Amino acid sequence: MAVYTEVSDEDLNAFIAQYPLGGVLSCKGIAEGVENSNYLLVTETGPYILTLYEKRVNRADLPFFLGLMEHLSAKGVGCPVPLHGHDGEALRELCGRPAVLVTFLNGMWPRRIAPYHCQALGEAMAGLHLAGADFTMARPNNLSVSGWRPLFEACADRAHEVKPGLAEALESELDLLEAHWPSATGPGALPSGVIHADLFPDNVFFRGRALSGLIDFYFACTDLLAYDVAICLNAWCFEPDGAFNATKARLLLSSYRKVRPLSDSELEALPLLARGGSLRFLLTRLYDLLNHPPGAFVQPKNPLEYWNKLRFHQQVRGPGDYGLE
Amino acid sequence: MAVYTEVSDEDLNAFIAQYPLGGVLSCKGIAEGVENSNYLLVTETGPYILTLYEKRVNRADLPFFLGLMEHLSAKGVGCPVPLHGHDGEALRELCGRPAVLVTFLNGMWPRRIAPYHCQALGEAMAGLHLAGADFTMARPNNLSVSGWRPLFEACADRAHEVKPGLAEALESELDLLEAHWPSATGPGALPSGVIHADLFPDNVFFRGRALSGLIDFYFACTDLLAYDVAICLNAWCFEPDGAFNATKARLLLSSYRKVRPLSDSELEALPLLARGGSLRFLLTRLYDLLNHPPGAFVQPKNPLEYWNKLRFHQQVRGPGDYGLE
Numbered sequence: 056m057a058v059y060t061e062v063s064d065e066d067l068n069a070f071i072a073q074y075p076l077g078g079v080l081s082c083k084g085i086a087e088g089v090e091n092s093n094y095l096l097v098t099e100t101g102p103y104i105l106t107l108y109e110k111r112v113n114r115a116d117l118p119f120f121l122g123l124m125e126h127l128s129a130k131g132v133g134c135p136v137p138l139h140g141h142d143g144e145a146l147r148e149l150c151g152r153p154a155v156l157v158t159f160l161n162g163m164w165p166r167r168i169a170p171y172h173c174q175a176l177g178e179a180m181a182g183l184h185l186a187g188a189d190f191t192m193a194r195p196n197n198l199s200v201s202g203w204r205p206l207f208e209a210c211a212d213r214a215h216e217v218k219p220g221l222a223e224a225l226e227s228e229l230d231l232l233e234a235h236w237p238s239a240t241g242p243g244a245l246p247s248g249v250i251h252a253d254l255f256p257d258n259v260f261f262r263g264r265a266l267s268g269l270i271d272f273y274f275a276c277t278d279l280l281a282y283d284v285a286i287c288l289n290a291w292c293f294e295p296d297g298a299f300n301a302t303k304a305r306l307l308l309s310s311y312r313k314v315r316p317l318s319d320s321e322l323e324a325l326p327l328l329a330r331g332g333s334l335r336f337l338l339t340r341l342y343d344l345l346n347h348p349p350g351a352f353v354q355p356k357n358p359l360e361y362w363n364k365l366r367f368h369q370q371v372r373g374p375g376d377y378g379l380e
Numbered sequence: 381m382a383v384y385t386e387v388s389d390e391d392l393n394a395f396i397a398q399y400p401l402g403g404v405l406s407c408k409g410i411a412e413g414v415e416n417s418n419y420l421l422v423t424e425t426g427p428y429i430l431t432l433y434e435k436r437v438n439r440a441d442l443p444f445f446l447g448l449m450e451h452l453s454a455k456g457v458g459c460p461v462p463l464h465g466h467d468g469e470a471l472r473e474l475c476g477r478p479a480v481l482v483t484f485l486n487g488m489w490p491r492r493i494a495p496y497h498c499q500a501l502g503e504a505m506a507g508l509h510l511a512g513a514d515f516t517m518a519r520p521n522n523l524s525v526s527g528w529r530p531l532f533e534a535c536a537d538r539a540h541e542v543k544p545g546l547a548e549a550l551e552s553e554l555d556l557l558e559a560h561w562p563s564a565t566g567p568g569a570l571p572s573g574v575i576h577a578d579l580f581p582d583n584v585f586f587r588g589r590a591l592s593g594l595i596d597f598y599f600a601c602t603d604l605l606a607y608d609v610a611i612c613l614n615a616w617c618f619e620p621d622g623a624f625n626a627t628k629a630r631l632l633l634s635s636y637r638k639v640r641p642l643s644d645s646e647l648e649a650l651p652l653l654a655r656g657g658s659l660r661f662l663l664t665r666l667y668d669l670l671n672h673p674p675g676a677f678v679q680p681k682n683p684l685e686y687w688n689k690l691r692f693h694q695q696v697r698g699p700g701d702y703g704l705e
């Protein structure tokens with residue numbers, strides 16, 4: 056939950072005058088999203104989302120993110136679409152920060168995950184992967200396998216504060232993952248393309264039982280498609296008590312496969328990809344926890360939730376343990 | 381900025397089904413307000429504000445607050461109005477908390493105060509005081525003079541952490557205010573009635589240069605009308621550098637007097653009331669700062685801002701120093 060930048064009414068009115076949207080009726084900071092400042096802006100033509108990009112987002116990446124949303128939306132994927140001003144530009148400045156106005160997506164993200172949510176998610180994620188196939192821009196995933204060791208090294212000295220022996224366990228996992236991580240090119244490569252890379256429940260909106268769209272493309276990148284699936288297994292198929300729900304996983308995977316078939320190599324790689332996905336979120340949460348400024352708005356998330364997920368995937372014998380026949 | 385309670389989509393849909401407002405399209409926590417959880421809820425019939433009352437609000441006070449908003453609105457004061465469900469009730473429960481749905485008020489609160497804001501505020505505040513005259517409910521102000529000593533005593537031991545000598549200075553001010561505070565009854569009493577008691581800029585909305593309404597009536601109470609004026613002198617007429625802006629004060633007071641004349645006794649009491657208003661916000665901010673849990677969402681406000689205001693009013697010779705002829 057975060058609003059980092061305070062936008063004055065004068066600055067906002069001048070900003071909105073650059074769009075054909077009528078006058079501002081209301082603008083309220085939204086207590087969601089941790090990377091950027093988001094406002095629900097209502098003008099005479101309806102509601103919109105105004106995003107100001109804070110320091111953690113690299114300006115050079117913004118054309119990829121904005122272009123991707125436009126591309127996906129044009130292909131029928133439900134997602135916010137950047138609006139263009141009278142000058143044709145979508146990306147401009149507000150309060151010294153890059154700022155974008157996007158369309159408002161109806162729906163709410165599910166607080167309690169039911170099996171039908173996982174079913175709808177699988178289908179939507181596969182649709183996203185297909186729709187991204189002819190997107191011409193690329194962005195490397197700096198939070199994939201090559202990014203984990205620097206993160207680990209920044210945390211290793213203090214990891215024992217969170218759990219005794221954690222550093223040693225993470226290092227041996229990291230050694231294994233670096234040695235066996237599937238390639239995206241060459242012989243035996245797994246299919247790669249545009250992935251969302253952060254499809255957690257708070258980025259997936261539903262109206263009733265129907266998925267209405269996906270938001271927050273600010274981790275999207277070019278990577279193994281099956282890695283996106285593995286991230287979702289972690290984010291959607293564990294119960295609050297830590298138990299893996301094979302019914303949810305089976306629905307997620309089978310609905311995905313109806314839209315985009317998973318190859319045998321992708322299925323076989325799933326347990327390893329899920330271990331990598333666990334390590335990735337464990338490391339970023341560990342880093343945030345150890346470097347959390349006291350009194351900051353954002354409560355750090357618990358890295359050990361992902362320790363438990365990692366331990367589960369380490370014991371998986373094959374993709375059948377994810378509920379597949 | 382605060383959303384303390386997480387509302388699930390299931391709970392929200394069941395809640396909204398009790399109102400004739402159509403289905404839920406969206407519900408987002410708002411990063412404004414520090415006492416309650418507020419959501420901008422969009423249904424098929426438009427936008428509304430959903431408020432969940434957290435611990436700091438006394439449930440027994442809610443009928444006063446809700447009744448007041450209805451009363452004021454019926455008298456033409458721009459403010460949110462509680463909505464009644466199919467069962468006629470406005471106050472119900474959601475997630476174990478008292479919850480109310482109110483109408484959405486267009487406008488934005490001014491981040492940079494211009495003289496015209498103060499002029500519009502004076503007129504609106506006087507209108508509020510007149511409109512409240514025949515409101516039949518009453519609520520004592522537990523943050524007026526009788527409430528300050530307990531607050532002071534809860535902070536006195538640690539006040540020097542914020543400023544050396546602060547406790548002694550506050551105690552002598554408190555002695556003086558207790559001895560000379562104007563009465564609301566008996567001979568020489570000042571006019572009393574419904575006051576807002578927290579008319580800070582973030583509770584006053586504007587569309588362009590026009591005031592569109594007042595929000596957040598959760599400190600409203602029955603008290604001296606001129607005390608509300610004094611609170612606004614403090615909240616609106618000092619510049620960010622601490623300087624008092626007599627032009628803003630003159631506009632605030634003169635526009636107020638055009639709608640509701642201030643008696644000579646009220647004018648003479650203004651400096652003392654403004655000292656009391658300074659002490660009240662100084663003490664609550666001091667208390668919040670000293671009792672601020674580390675890592676909490678809400679950044680405590682600086683109590684010393686009100687120390688400077690108090691010092692200014694201590695040196696005022698009479699109401700003429702507030703820009704009046």
